[in-house]
Amino acid sequence: MNAKPINSILFVCLGNICRSPLAEGIFRAVLAERSQGRDILLDSAATGGWEVGSAPDPRSVAVALRHSLDISGQRARKITPPDFSRFDLIFGMDRSNVADLKALAPAAMRDRIHLFLEFAQGKIRDVPDPYYDGPEAFAEVYRMIREASEALAARLAARASVPDSGQASSTI
Template sequence: MSKKPINSILFVCLGNICRSPLAEGVFGDVWAAREEGRHILLDSAATSGWEVGSAPDPRSMAIAAHHGIDISRQRARKVTPQDFHRFDLILGMDRSNVADLKAAAPATMRDRVHLFLEFAQGKAGDVPDPYYDGPEAFAEVYRMIREASEALATRLAARASDSGQASSTM
């Protein structure tokens, strides 16, 4: 991936009702709290069209609200071809999402697609889909997303302040 500043991020999961809306909300909260003074366009989307127009899962909204984050206004949408041009960074929540995104992306845009935990923290792992589980799974997913969002914000802030010299963190 090039060293140009990242000004837009799309978070993607299968249905855009559990993980990716939570990631959009949590990262936005983390970035705003750091007062970086630089706006980053954030959005979330799905690889499937099953939930288009739906609000986030009530359990995602509840865990976000528990941490002071309101994601209730978000609505599920499917990734579009324009997203690959609009977003500097496209983060899939799991390997299946990343594979679907890379298959849909124009060849010249595939380097924008990454696994969220791997890109943020250097951990090759998935954010598991909590849809079929209970509130404890949503709490665990929140924790994973929060930690990755903190790491991602640190990485993006360092990247923005990088004077162009090679960095071992990128």
């Protein structure tokens, strides 16, 4: 069985205003820096609907701008049933997000859902929600997501460079 190419990735957090917009923006930048952008669809969403239509939290926008990323044009949205078939990988920022996503997903699509840091770096660790904290928490979340994004990009590049042998791949 051939490994299916990764053509789309969805980043998900609780409200889609702090962590997942940062993850979408950071990963897009990492792919561009590595010239790996090859038409990978990137998006972000929320498990909850409280912030639908809102711009990212100003503290997320600010920390992104400090690293020359502009995520201000993103708007929060809630995950929808079609997202589970539309995206090859769906990353929850924390274990609660992953549990919520798996509860919402059709059984056949649950294998697409992963804890972001675990999938990218092998660390069973949450990206903590910085919403109730100050700018230093947003800076730490940025750093965690950037490191995980670098690891994920390397993992996807290694997967893409494996010759198609007809064998199942355990790379991803």
